[in-house]
Amino acid sequence: MAETSGTDAEYRAKRPGSKALYQRALGVFPGGVTHDARYAAPFPIYVDRARGARKWDADGNEYVDYWMGHGALLLGHAHPTLVDAVTRQVQRGTQYGACHELEIEWGTLVKELMPSVERLRFTSSGTEAVQMALRLARAYTGQTKIVKLDDHFHGWTDYLAPGDAPPGIPGETRGTVVTVPPNDIEALADVLARDDVAGLILEPSGAHMGGAPLRQGYLQEVRELTERRGALLIFDEVVTGFRWSAGGVQGLLGIKPDLSTFGKIVAGGLPGAAVGGRADVMAALEFGEATGPQGHILHPGTFNANPLSAAAGVAMLSSVATGEPSEQAARTARVLAEAMNAALARHQVGGCVHGESSVLHIVLGPDAPRADEVPGVVARGALHRLRADRSLTAQLRRAMLVNGVDLMSSTMIVSAVHTDEDVERTVDAFDSSLATLP
Numbered sequence: 383m384a385e386t387s388g389t390d391a392e393y394r395a396k397r398p399g400s401k402a403l404y405q406r407a408l409g410v411f412p413g414g415v416t417h418d419a420r421y422a423a424p425f426p427i428y429v430d431r432a433r434g435a436r437k438w439d440a441d442g443n444e445y446v447d448y449w450m451g452h453g454a455l456l457l458g459h460a461h462p463t464l465v466d467a468v469t470r471q472v473q474r475g476t477q478y479g480a481c482h483e484l485e486i487e488w489g490t491l492v493k494e495l496m497p498s499v500e501r502l503r504f505t506s507s508g509t510e511a512v513q514m515a516l517r518l519a520r521a522y523t524g525q526t527k528i529v530k531l532d533d534h535f536h537g538w539t540d541y542l543a544p545g546d547a548p549p550g551i552p553g554e555t556r557g558t559v560v561t562v563p564p565n566d567i568e569a570l571a572d573v574l575a576r577d578d579v580a581g582l583i584l585e586p587s588g589a590h591m592g593g594a595p596l597r598q599g600y601l602q603e604v605r606e607l608t609e610r611r612g613a614l615l616i617f618d619e620v621v622t623g624f625r626w627s628a629g630g631v632q633g634l635l636g637i638k639p640d641l642s643t644f645g646k647i648v649a650g651g652l653p654g655a656a657v658g659g660r661a662d663v664m665a666a667l668e669f670g671e672a673t674g675p676q677g678h679i680l681h682p683g684t685f686n687a688n689p690l691s692a693a694a695g696v697a698m699l700s701s702v703a704t705g706e707p708s709e710q711a712a713r714t715a716r717v718l719a720e721a722m723n724a725a726l727a728r729h730q731v732g733g734c735v736h737g738e739s740s741v742l743h744i745v746l747g748p749d750a751p752r753a754d755e756v757p758g759v760v761a762r763g764a765l766h767r768l769r770a771d772r773s774l775t776a777q778l779r780r781a782m783l784v785n786g787v788d789l790m791s792s793t794m795i796v797s798a799v800h801t802d803e804d805v806e807r808t809v810d811a812f813d814s815s816l817a818t819l820p
């Protein structure tokens with residue numbers, strides 16, 4: 383424990399600038415932060431600039447970054463191609479209040495990359511895209527209930543915000559959502575046997591970007607079952623889209639959901655997201671006679687498909703389309719996982735680093751499995767064994783910051799621009815940090 387408080391003292395000593403900024407922020411923002419996940423004791427770091435896989439805080443401390451813009455930055459910070467595209471566009475205007483050619487180019491790229499997308503609309507955030515997907519499913523089927531998988535995250539709409547009875551959300555709203563355990567096809571079949579289900583939404587990686595993976599074959603069974611029962615299948619590919627493969631999970635597994643949501647990478651690091659899918663389901667957004675029998679769904683949104691996000695999105699997706707960025711990021715993630723698991727074994731610390739594609743999860747604690755045990759744990763439905771211990775995670779995160787690495791809590795989002803040197807620094811930092819844990 384003494385060493386942990388040593389870490390704490392070192393953290394504070396090297397970050398007087400961040401501390402001062404946090405004190406100012408406390409008088410401006412509830413909790414001093416603008417995103418719940420950025421809240422951190424004793425105070426968060428304040429970032430001043432970023433490039434590639436690195437970022438620097440207000441005190442000049444350098445970090446290898448594993449937030450990567452909450453997953454938006456597959457090509458790292460300030461990638462020259464994206465900087466160029468955005469700089470050119472900003473001089474031509476950022477909000478026309480009108481249609482423009484770039485939005486067609488952007489939408490066409492999404493359509494070309496995502497096998498299930500026949501029509502799409504852009505929104506400003508993943509949460510908004512999810513909100514529209516739910517409305518489209520309800521309009522198309524004429525049914526009310528949405529089924530979700532336990533612990534799967536879909537942003538902060540009233541319907542799906544995490545928590546059992548979050549304050550400020552009417553019970554009536556939550557009453558339209560039914561939660562079933564993941565990986566249990568019988569439980570899903572029981573719910574779909576009722577005739578009031580509009581659709582099922584899930585993270586096709588498994589909950590929390592794959593922290594609690596889905597068992598092999600489950601998504602195929604889900605596709606078959608939802609189709610048979612007439613419920614729409616919604617893949618929330620806000621994280622997995624353009625990352626698990628250039629065509630997301632749907633491209634990787636060859637499964638066509640009825641609707642999908644995309645965010646993060648889709649807008650190249652600027653705000654933006656999309657909802658898309660079958661033309662007959664999306665028809666509720668058409669006008670006049672083209673609108674389906676359900677009638678027209680309203681879709682305003684000041685910043686929908688704004689030219690700046692469109693420019694960044696086109697640049698990003700043009701690069702993603704080669705397949706190389708997602709493959710490169712996944713290769714680096716595999717090297718990191720192997721080296722970090724070796725470090726855990728060396729320090730005789732229980733737990734593992736596991737993950738799919740380019741998102742890794744660190745699970746520490748006596749009950750945590752080794753990496754090679756993860757598929758068995760998933761198959762047995764013992765997902766609780768993959769839940770990160772909050773206190774250990776917080777201690778590890780602080781120690782890693784002191785050692786020059788910024789983890790996204792227990793998650794690491796790897797980009798296509800993390801280098802061998804970044805990997806080496808990260809593994810060294812992990813080695814030193816493990817030595818400080820109780």
Ligand SMILES: Cc1ncc(COP(=O)(O)O)c(C=O)c1O
Pocket residue numbers: 452506507508509510512535536537538585618619620621645646655
């Ligand atoms: C799977 C998933 N869906 C939806 C969202 C919400 O997206 P946004 O933060 O853009 O509202 C997130 C955000 O992390 C997410 O991970």
